[in-house]
Amino acid sequence: MEAIGRYRLRDKIGAGAFATVWRGYDDDLDVDVAVKVLAENWASRADVRERFLAEARLMRQIASDRVVRVFDLGKLTDGRPYFVMDYVGGGTLADVLRDGPPDPADALWWGADLARAVAALHHEGVVHRDVTPANLLLRAQGDGAGGGTHRVVLADLGLAKRAAEASGLTQAVGTPSYMAPEQGRGDGGFDERADIYAVGAVTYALLTGHPPYSAGSIGDVLNRDPEEPPPSLRPVLHDAVGELDDLLARALAYRVDDRWERADTLADRLEAEAYRLEQEAPLRALQRTSLTDDELTTTVATAHPLRRRRRHGWAWFMLSLPLVFVAAGVGGWFLFGR
Template sequence: MPARLGRYAVRRRIGSGGFATVWLAYDEQLDSPVAIKVLAENWTEDSHVRQRFLEEGRFLRKVESPHVVTVYDAGSLEDDRPYLVMSYADQGTLADRLEDEGLTVPQACEVVRQIGAGLHALHQRGVLHRDIKPANVLFRTVDPEHEGTVVRAMVGDLGLGKALDVSSRLTMIAGTPSFVAPEQAQGEHLDARADQFSLAALTFLMLSGRPPYSHSSLSAAAAPPPPPPLSTTERPFPQAVDDVVRRGLAADRNDRYPDMPAYVAALAEALGESGMGSLPARWLPVDPELTQPGNKPSLVPSHDDLPAPVPPKRRPWWPAAVLALVLMVAGGLGGYAAWQHAHETRTFTDEDRTLRVTVPSSWARDVSLANWMPPAAPFSQSALSVGNKADWRASGEGVFVGLMPEKKLPTSLPQHPACSKPGKTERGTTGDPSVSATSTGCPGGGIIIEKAEQVSPTKLLWIQVRSDDEKTAEQVLDTVRTLGSLG
């Protein structure tokens, strides 16, 4: 644990992800706890990721809303890694609340109202969030003048946020499959109604205790079926409420509400008195076990200053039992943790918007979406490459997808003699114009799949997948898609 980050005294680590680590620190000048988000070391040299990290701070600074996380400061460490100093969400995330206690209907309605207000503030400043999900809804305590201490909901983590005027030029498709709008999963031009879809999916989860979808990939989210009924035996709702949420989840964005305030107002009207309650009852209760910023440091914190570990809370019986049951019935994923784990993927589209593939997030360390020059080809062709390290083709995990100007399938594919069991070229089944070869026992362990597919009279699609296990390799191979006309 670093003693300081810039001028801020570090208290403890709040959490970490693939791109950044968040620390709880203390602003000695302003006498206040803050959260500091630091870019992960392994992404320091990646200009694209670095730009996205800095853009998050710029987007958040554009908005002055009590329901959007505030950025107070920014800077760089000695190793040139950037960091953002933000408001500290001392009451955790919506994911924490759903797992531990769940929400009452008035509380869920109030969270929708506040998050809707935060998203609308972003939209008014020309910013699209693109990744609304339980982990990105944060809570903090505030002290209004007349209501006493209450918990406020905020939109956080704009790591995928984009200015609305450039969203049509994105080359990377991203988002959480069970909450992402179909047009976003398809890589289309986006507007504020994409965030409305995500908020409607969040509404469904908060009200019913289960997500409307359990997509395992963004390709599945690109063409979702109609959502299941909102009501359950444990939580029945009027048809009007189901109609509002279902409209927010419409696959065609033109069928959704025109903007965020319209959706929030329609939901409140449909819920009526069941969604209102007195104002204090609509707020979430303060959890004293979460509000632990630590002792105010005098100079540099010592390990003795850190708060003692908090023992796990005894969870009420119904949220865990009901949530596990409905997830097994609705999604077949065996529980909330498995449902979350199924979303750890990323989808990439090449610069020409011709090829697409979905890979495990851990692979997305060495990414190239630029064209390549096939052997003996007069012109460059569409291609993309994603791997877990720069030399993944020798001993790592990754996938290459590229077009080749060729009118017929090759008679043989690379055999990879360094593998203990080199693959033999096999033709596809009847009606499948492809050849493939699977090699196992390869250097570094794992499997290599080579595949060539005739995707047009004059074009071959060449794919190589290298993985530590066959199931992952097959799953990645199944996500490869060609988009549009290939000539």
């Protein structure tokens, strides 16, 4: 298959049980696109076709740049439906994790981005139900300060439902390692806070390299000890852990009523912790290094290629320290040495 509709296909970028996603090119608009096509073995199932089209309609209705947007629908010659989305070419958070956990501040900025994206869904009355690193894309964009940044964009709404519908669902679906306990029970007793649990689980995985609880099946989700908190982040973050243990423990609480009620509130807290880590990083480096001031400044400014925000202010602060000491010495000489 070389083309779908007016879109020239370039390469396959994903495949699942129900659909395949291709990177294509729109000659009319001169942009890359992502084209999702229903799998052949499900083409004759009316219920699967309708669910596939429902995902496209739902994605189109979410008016947020934090969620992948659909802008075209069509059918192949064999009758299979497809829909066309914005192409987000920065890979996924699952790709990031294959190379190990990222810089902790970046992990928290991405966790906050994810919480904002989930909040956008919830604002439209939608529960995602399958928030995992593989469904979280990275979109590159400038940060206005000369450095690069990537924003998390939420994709794959194949399991998403309107909140009013989600409360009556009785089938347990999702990815066990990132699934809230009440979602695993499949009794219909869950709401937007199931997504908040998943945000906490993804953020924990970004900080440590693995989900907070090992769950290979729904049974593992159901058998979790309700009183067991997630393992502390102290072995990873050491004395920089701050309030993160308590913050994520609340997101990952077994009991729904013990969790954060709103995703944007969780986003605020994650952003505050990310900023704190960035502010403290140069001071911690000073305590642990024997580098000269110039060497330390270079290290702080280039420590991670995806350093997100406010990096340059700290670099200039470190560069200015020697000047401050020189100025103080000259001032003292004029005041007391003459």
